[in-house]
Amino acid sequence: MTAALAACALLASCGSGGPQRSPLVAAVGTMAQAGLGQIVGRGGGTAAVAGPVTRADLEAAGTPILRAAIAARAADLLLTVAATQGNIVTWITPDGTTFTLRDGVLIQTRGLGADLMSSQAPTIGQLLQDGGTHQRRYFFLGEDDRQTRRTYDCTVDVVGPETIEIFDRPHAVTRVNEECARPQGSITNAFWIEGSTIRRSRQLASGPVGFIVFERVVD
Numbered sequence: 001m002t003a004a005l006a007a008c009a010l011l012a013s014c015g016s017g018g019p020q021r022s023p024l025v026a027a028v029g030t031m032a033q034a035g036l037g038q039i040v041g042r043g044g045g046t047a048a049v050a051g052p053v054t055r056a057d058l059e060a061a062g063t064p065i066l067r068a069a070i071a072a073r074a075a076d077l078l079l080t081v082a083a084t085q086g087n088i089v090t091w092i093t094p095d096g097t098t099f100t101l102r103d104g105v106l107i108q109t110r111g112l113g114a115d116l117m118s119s120q121a122p123t124i125g126q127l128l129q130d131g132g133t134h135q136r137r138y139f140f141l142g143e144d145d146r147q148t149r150r151t152y153d154c155t156v157d158v159v160g161p162e163t164i165e166i167f168d169r170p171h172a173v174t175r176v177n178e179e180c181a182r183p184q185g186s187i188t189n190a191f192w193i194e195g196s197t198i199r200r201s202r203q204l205a206s207g208p209v210g211f212i213v214f215e216r217v218v219d
Helices: 002-006 024-028 055-060
Strands: 011-015 018-021 065-070 075-085 088-092 098-102 105-110 116-120 133-141 147-166 169-182 185-194 197-206 210-218
Touching (some): 055 210, 098 210, 147 197, 147 210
Antiparallel strands (some): 011 018, 065 075, 065 210, 075 088, 098 105, 105 116, 116 133, 133 147, 147 169, 169 185, 185 197, 197 210
């Protein structure tokens, strides 16, 4: 699974006939061979830009692009859209691994093994309410293919304005921490919100997979 996830050739939107090969594959040229390199920690738990791919390469493809860095898998991925339903977008890798986000908030994964099967997650509006509280429910797939649930009580901490850089482009954002706790432990998801767009985030996928850093590179 790690080797498949680390591959950087991409697929684009699909219709009823399944995923179709994206023009992004040609646009990035040698990316599939060279990759984006190893994940390198940066402020806020983000992944440093590496490898031969430039913003010009990505924008030339003319399709939305999401970056996903999974430290536990040493994977640094560029994804394109597989399906859209309202504000819910599913992003895909060549082997069919998918990440589904609602307005940028992770609600489902498929193909990671220890998948996030579904979740009860906050809206952007809730994430921008400083001191607001909500409950999160994660439904995970375990090694024995049994589904388990974890329920957290969460509090929103709007840290304030920051400037971040994604593929050489600065973005003025609001940093938000979602601090969630249950009797067995706690987690903190982080979001960098630009207007109504979650430009960057660090979100829990599952225990074995850990946190994924997402960056919205091209809208």
